[in-house]
Amino acid sequence: MKFLVITGMSGAGKSQAMKVMEDLGYYCMDNLPPALLSKFAELCRESKKPIDKVAVVVDIRGGEFFQHLFESLKELCTNGVSYEILFLDATDNVLIKRYKELRRPHPLTPDGSLINGITRERELLHEVKIRADYIIDTSKLSLAMFREEISKIFLEGGENRRISISITSFGYKYGILLDGDLIFDVRFLPNPYYIPELKKYSGETESVKEYVFKWKQTNIFISKVIELLEFLIPYYVEEGKTQLVVGIGCTGGFHRSVAIANRIGEILIGNGHRTIISHRDRDIGGKI
Template sequence: MEFLLISGMSGAGKSQAMKVMEDMSYYCMDNLPPALLPNFVELCYELRKDIDKVAVVVDIRSGEFFDHLFKGLEELKTRGITYKILFLDAADNVLIKRYKELRRPHPLNPEGSISEGIKEEREMLNEVKKRADYIIDTSNLTLGMLKEEMSNIILKGKKSRNISISVISFGFKHGTLLDGDLIFDVRFIPNPFYIPELREFTGKDQNVKDYVFGWPETNIFISKTIDMLEFLIPHYTREGKTQLILGIGCTGGVHRSVAIANKIAEILTANGHRAAVDHRDNRLK
């Protein structure tokens, strides 16, 4: 019997993951009290003719989480029952955005700050994450991408691409990108803002891209940046980092940084990485 325990951060996509497992013909149980875990698995083993693949979601909704969960897992081990743990995670800013969009409070801090609830939950789930066999960062994943990732690691046995890369353009005049892991300043490239016929366009438009990439230093910068990232990413992955945020900054965050951020994300994706792009200060359409 294949038994998968799904856990992770609230808002990281555990409900969606359970639906994916159902599509993979797993028998699924959501929010199982950890104290009942051994008995539930034993029951599934007794009915193995009908149930051969099981997935269970266990998280902080269960209240006294750790006392019962780890005791339950130890009991499974004692009984010779093997299991895998899938941990779903996402960046704090993404989780906060999801909570705000759904207008939901954090379950650990329903009357207070969402960020404080997330911080507390991370501390509670730290040991579960350490024990996880698979870690998927859903920060930049659509449901279709999550399904593909889970299929790769669970059905096909491939190693999870467990680092997601966010390439974010911004303007220094609006403040630096506070949560960036690596910040690149591209203000050394001539500014299209001072070209009257380009001012009202953005780095998404072809005429601005032609101007920005018409300078040799732009292409040299991108080449050297990609080389550095290809060196760093495997080392970040090895150390357990699940998200890398790259900040690309120019003066206003509309022209140079937008064009370059798009290009870097495009190259990283073509190289097989999971990369997404966002433009923090691009206000022009």
């Protein structure tokens, strides 16, 4: 029996993931307390109608029960049920926007700050994210793209063994990218911040891109990073890694890192890799 545990950040798309898994023939259960995982698996195995594919959502809505998740997963293994974990994530800015659009409070801070709830949730989910078999960042995915991404992973005969690459820009002044597997510092490049006519424009505008890419060292750097990634990716896949998070950092995460992350991501996509590009600190602004 295939047993999939879906978890991740509130607002990252777990409900939509459940709908996709149902379409793929999985028997699905939402908001299952971790303590009931083994019992639920047992009921599925003993069902009169054979159930060979199961997906359950387990997240912080379970309150204190969520703290027992790893104990429950260990019990699953003891009972002979192998499982995989799908972790759904999104940037803080995207999560805040989704909550505001739906006018929903965060489950951890129903009467308080959204950002405080999101920060606390990331802390609680840190270990399970590390142990996840698959991680999907939904920040820049349309619903159709999200469905396609899940289908590629879980559809029988699909591309479930191709690694997913996340290219994320960030600003060092706001802290390093904590979940980055590989971090590249581009602060050695000339900074558009000091050009008055470029200061307020992000690395996604043509004028800033022209400035960033006019330097010989920028293009040499990108070429070497691509060469390194193409060398490493097959070995990561061989070791069973399903997601590679590559961080591109500059001072504020607004100019250089944004332009370079986009360029690297575009090249990887052109080379046939499943790649998601995101910008952690772009929307904070161009302050140094």
